[in-house]
Amino acid sequence: MASDQTRTAILAAAERLYADRGFADVTLRDIVAEANVNLAAVNYHFGSKDELIAELFVTRSIATNRERLHKLRAAEEKGGGRADIDEILRALVGPTLRGCLGPENQRSTAARFMIRASIESVPPIRRIKNREIDHLRKFAAAMRRALPDRDEVEIFWGLHFALAMAHHTIRESERLTKLSDGKCDLDDVEVIIERVVSVAVAGLRGAETQRSNTTTAPRRTAPLLR
């Protein structure tokens, strides 16, 4: 099958070029030159430039989501149907962070591609991300099982904030390094995961002491900390 060779060559070349130079700088002509195939082959195999990008991103996303769910199930089985909240959050943010962070010189092409996808967020990639809700619902459900007394709204905010910290760390790792003058270590992924999980859990804990059984709104707080 010569077709598959061409297809694969295009995928590999595109992922490498996008990872190296970003989406804005890479044209179809750059990709076909790198893959040593004809310009029209991209449209034949993928339909359009956007669908090529979508296929690259979907492939990597599916792998990450599969790993997330696998870890979620393992955690729930270990706890007999109810996992600890920090285990659930670790299953949520761990695979994503491990797939994108770590020492810069050790990052695979796939990792660098996913970082670009996170930072530049072109239309085809946004469209795919918007379909992730069903996937996230499974984590929300697990979190509710872990914290049956917590208000449902707090669960959603906790999930949302955990993802916020994980994705923002991927998107802005360079800025955080500069801001902290290199003092924030972005190479040790496991430590970062624990950091994200512990802040998310602390937020959920605060939700109980401050908000449960009253209203869904956080109180306007006096200085919580000196």
Added chain:
Amino acid sequence: MASDQTRTAILAAAERLYADRGFADVTLRDIVAEANVNLAAVNYHFGSKDELIAELFVTRSIATNRERLHKLRAAEEKGGGRADIDEILRALVGPTLRGCLGPENQRSTAARFMIRASIESVPPIRRIKNREIDHLRKFAAAMRRALPDRDEVEIFWGLHFALAMAHHTIRESERLTKLSDGKCDLDDVEVIIERVVSVAVAGLRGAETQRSNTTTAPRRTAPLLR
């Protein structure tokens, strides 16, 4: 000054179209048609499409940053040179969130434009965001004055996570609404600000009890919460 009319018409038309339809769908030809000016006027007044986008974004950013710093100074003066940590974080995330969130039908063109800028992050906008570090350093410095015992690294992570939650809430407000089936109220901005601030503060508080005087790494924690 006829020049100013043309220039202003382009800026207004561009902001409106980008706000309504996003960066990917709007061409220079769309903008000049909406503004009733000639195509070449864009290049004459702004140099390029990217510089037009940059000018739109810079104008709004400067206003937000000015408000942030104003609130930061007010908080520090009130405390005699040392503000409460939650006041600092409120000055950091408040103006941004107030500028972008709130009831959808009440959002100004400027607000909708800034939401697009957050979600789509085209190259000219990314370039400007990368220059924000000096601005953020002022908040890091104020946080250090507020929490002189806290490890410097924890300050940077706290600042980083607060921004993460604020920006992710702007970027993904639609997804959070869908995920929570409308139960998370994204219209009451003040409540959201308090929520972001309280989680960020809870994370910083955790940093003291768990991590200070030992290592920069968070411990791998046993279940923190049931």
Added chain:
DNA sequence: GTCTATAGAATGATAGAC
């Protein structure tokens, strides 16, 4: 200085030959 008309260069997409 300000604006218009127009040409140039590059890109993604496609029709049709092989």
Added chain:
DNA sequence: GTCTATCATTCTATAGAC
């Protein structure tokens, strides 16, 4: 399945009118 040739659209650049 592959390739050549070509098209329509886009941003950019410039010459010259006002």
